[in-house]
Amino acid sequence: MTNAALTKKKRYTQSLWVTVCSLFTAITVGTLLFLFYWIVVGGAEVISWSFITQMPEQNMTAGGIWPALVGTVYVSLLTIAISVPLGIGAAIYLNEYAKQGRLVRLIRLSIRNLSGVPSIVYGLFGLGLFAATFGFGRSLIAAALTLAIMVLPWVITGAEEALKAVPRSFREGGLALGATRWQMIRQLVLPSAIPGMATGSILGLARAAGETAPIILTGAAYYLPIIPHDIKEQFMALPYHLYILATQHSETATVRPIAYGTALVLILLVILLNSVAIFIRNYYRRKNEWL
Amino acid sequence: MGIKEVEPVQINVKEQFEARVSESVRDVFQVEELSLWYGTNQALNSISFSVKEKQVTAIIGPSGCGKSTFLKTLNRMVELNTNVQTRGSIIYQDVDVFDPKVNLVELRSAIGMVFQKPNPFAKSIFDNVAFGPKIHGVRNKKKLKEVVELCLKRVGLWDEVKDRLNDSALSLSGGQQQRLCIARCLAVEPEVILMDEPTSALDPISSAKVENLIEELKELYSIVVVTHNMQQAARISDHTAFFLHGELVEYDRTDRIFSNPQDQRTKDYVTGRFG
Known part of the structure; x- marks a missing residue:
C-alpha cells in the first residue's frame, strides 16, 4: 500500500x-x-405554587405535594448530616492515620464493594437494624440512617480521592514546622480537600433524594398529610409518592397529571440540591485557585 | 615578587579562619555509626561526624549518595517514608533523636527545614509565615504581625511584599517563594536549619540571593545544606561532608576538601571527574 x-x-x-x-x-x-x-x-399543566404548598386532598386525586416535598428534603438533609461527618472521618483515618497495609486495603475494597449493593438490601438491613433492633420504628431517622449507610461509600471514596490530591509538600512543610499530625490535616490538608469532598457528597445527596426502595421499608408513608415534627415520625417522600400515583393508585388515569407534576418537582429538587453543592464546591475552588 | 607579597596575606586569612572555627567548637549534632535502610535497601552506612554550631555544613555527593536521606534523618522527617529502619545515634542537645521519649513536635520546631522545591502553603503570604507561631500557640495579632515583619525582613522579602501580605503566597516568583519558606521556618525560632538543595529549582539571581541569605543566617543559626553544586558548597560552607554510595568518604573544613582532599574519590569528585 x-x-x-x-x-x-x-x-x-x-x-x-x-x-x-x-x-x-x-x-x-x-x-x-x-x-x-x-x-x-x-x-x-399542574405545577403551580399551590400544587407545591398544599396538602394532597380527596385520596390524592387533588391538592398538592407539600408533605412529600418536605419529607424528601428532611430525609436528604438528615442523611447528609449523618453520612458526611462519618465519611470524612473515615477517609481521614484511612488516608492520613492508618498504617497502609493489607488491612487498610481490605477495608477500602469492602467500601468500594458496598457501593454496588442493591438499595433494597440496604432497606431490609435498615428495617432490621434501625427500625426493629434500635427501636426507632419506621421513621425519618431510621430512613435517614439507612440512606446514610447507603451513600457512605460514595462520600468516603470521594473524600479519600480529595485527600490524595493534596500535595505531599504541604504535609511535609507542615510537619517540618513542628505541626502535629492533626494541625497539619486541619489547617493544610482539609482546606485544599474541601472541593473534592463536596463532589463526593453531591453524588451521595443526589442518590439519597431519589432513592425509593430503602425508604419504603424504613419510614416513608403511603399517605400522611402532615409535616413530620419529630425524627421518630413517618414521612411522605416524592419518589415513593410518584411510585404510588403511577402504579398503586385506584384511579391512575385521574392522577396522572399529579404524577407528572411530582416527577418534575423531584427532578427540579435534585437539580437544585446539586446546584447548591456545586456552588459550594466552586466557591472553595475559587478560594483555593492558587493551588 | 608580587607573589611573595601576597602569600603572607593568605596565611593571615587562613589563621583568622582557623581562629574563628576553634571559637565555636560546640557540636550541634554528633552523628555516630548512623545506618539507615528503606526496606532492605541500605541508604546510609555507618556515618559518623559532628556538625558544628553556627556554621554552615555542606553535604555534597552525586545523586543517590544518601545526602538528602541523611539530612531528613536529622529531624526524623525521613520516617514519613514507609519501612524505614535506623541504627546508630544522632545526639542533639545531649539526647539521641531516636530516643522514643523524644517529642517530634519539639524536635522539628528546634530543627527547621527548607525543601528543594519551594513549598509555600496555599495561604496568604502573611499566613504562611504566621503558621508556625500560630500552631505553637501565639494568638496575639500584634505579636504575630511583629514576627511576620521580622522574619520577612530577615530574608530580605519585606520590601517586596509588605503591600500585599494578604495575597496568595503562590503568586510570588520561585525565588521569592523559597525565601518565604525560609522566613516561615525562622518564625518558629529554630536552632538549626536544614536545607535540601535550596537553590536547585531557582534561577541564578534568586540562587545568589538565597546564598547571601545563608551567609547572613549563620550568625544566628547552625545550617546544614545539601547541595549538588560544588561551587555553592565552596562559596557558602565552613565544613563539607562528601557522601558516596551511602558512606561518608571525607569530612573536613571546606577549604581543605576543595584544595587538599585526603581521599582520591573526594579529589575526583571535587575536580569534576565524575558525578
Whole structure:
C-alpha cells in the first residue's frame, strides 16, 4: 500500500470513529432531553405554587405535594448530616492515620464493594437494624440512617480521592514546622480537600433524594398529610409518592397529571440540591485557585 | 615578587579562619555509626561526624549518595517514608533523636527545614509565615504581625511584599517563594536549619540571593545544606561532608576538601571527574 493510500485509510478510520462516538453521545443526550421534555410537558399543566404548598386532598386525586416535598428534603438533609461527618472521618483515618497495609486495603475494597449493593438490601438491613433492633420504628431517622449507610461509600471514596490530591509538600512543610499530625490535616490538608469532598457528597445527596426502595421499608408513608415534627415520625417522600400515583393508585388515569407534576418537582429538587453543592464546591475552588 | 607579597596575606586569612572555627567548637549534632535502610535497601552506612554550631555544613555527593536521606534523618522527617529502619545515634542537645521519649513536635520546631522545591502553603503570604507561631500557640495579632515583619525582613522579602501580605503566597516568583519558606521556618525560632538543595529549582539571581541569605543566617543559626553544586558548597560552607554510595568518604573544613582532599574519590569528585 502506498503512503498516500495509507494516509487516506487512516483518515477514513478516523472519521468513522468520530461519527460513531458523536452518534452515541447524541443518543445519550437525546434520551435525557426527551425524558426531561416529556416530564416538563406533562408536569407543567399542574405545577403551580399551590400544587407545591398544599396538602394532597380527596385520596390524592387533588391538592398538592407539600408533605412529600418536605419529607424528601428532611430525609436528604438528615442523611447528609449523618453520612458526611462519618465519611470524612473515615477517609481521614484511612488516608492520613492508618498504617497502609493489607488491612487498610481490605477495608477500602469492602467500601468500594458496598457501593454496588442493591438499595433494597440496604432497606431490609435498615428495617432490621434501625427500625426493629434500635427501636426507632419506621421513621425519618431510621430512613435517614439507612440512606446514610447507603451513600457512605460514595462520600468516603470521594473524600479519600480529595485527600490524595493534596500535595505531599504541604504535609511535609507542615510537619517540618513542628505541626502535629492533626494541625497539619486541619489547617493544610482539609482546606485544599474541601472541593473534592463536596463532589463526593453531591453524588451521595443526589442518590439519597431519589432513592425509593430503602425508604419504603424504613419510614416513608403511603399517605400522611402532615409535616413530620419529630425524627421518630413517618414521612411522605416524592419518589415513593410518584411510585404510588403511577402504579398503586385506584384511579391512575385521574392522577396522572399529579404524577407528572411530582416527577418534575423531584427532578427540579435534585437539580437544585446539586446546584447548591456545586456552588459550594466552586466557591472553595475559587478560594483555593492558587493551588 | 608580587607573589611573595601576597602569600603572607593568605596565611593571615587562613589563621583568622582557623581562629574563628576553634571559637565555636560546640557540636550541634554528633552523628555516630548512623545506618539507615528503606526496606532492605541500605541508604546510609555507618556515618559518623559532628556538625558544628553556627556554621554552615555542606553535604555534597552525586545523586543517590544518601545526602538528602541523611539530612531528613536529622529531624526524623525521613520516617514519613514507609519501612524505614535506623541504627546508630544522632545526639542533639545531649539526647539521641531516636530516643522514643523524644517529642517530634519539639524536635522539628528546634530543627527547621527548607525543601528543594519551594513549598509555600496555599495561604496568604502573611499566613504562611504566621503558621508556625500560630500552631505553637501565639494568638496575639500584634505579636504575630511583629514576627511576620521580622522574619520577612530577615530574608530580605519585606520590601517586596509588605503591600500585599494578604495575597496568595503562590503568586510570588520561585525565588521569592523559597525565601518565604525560609522566613516561615525562622518564625518558629529554630536552632538549626536544614536545607535540601535550596537553590536547585531557582534561577541564578534568586540562587545568589538565597546564598547571601545563608551567609547572613549563620550568625544566628547552625545550617546544614545539601547541595549538588560544588561551587555553592565552596562559596557558602565552613565544613563539607562528601557522601558516596551511602558512606561518608571525607569530612573536613571546606577549604581543605576543595584544595587538599585526603581521599582520591573526594579529589575526583571535587575536580569534576565524575558525578
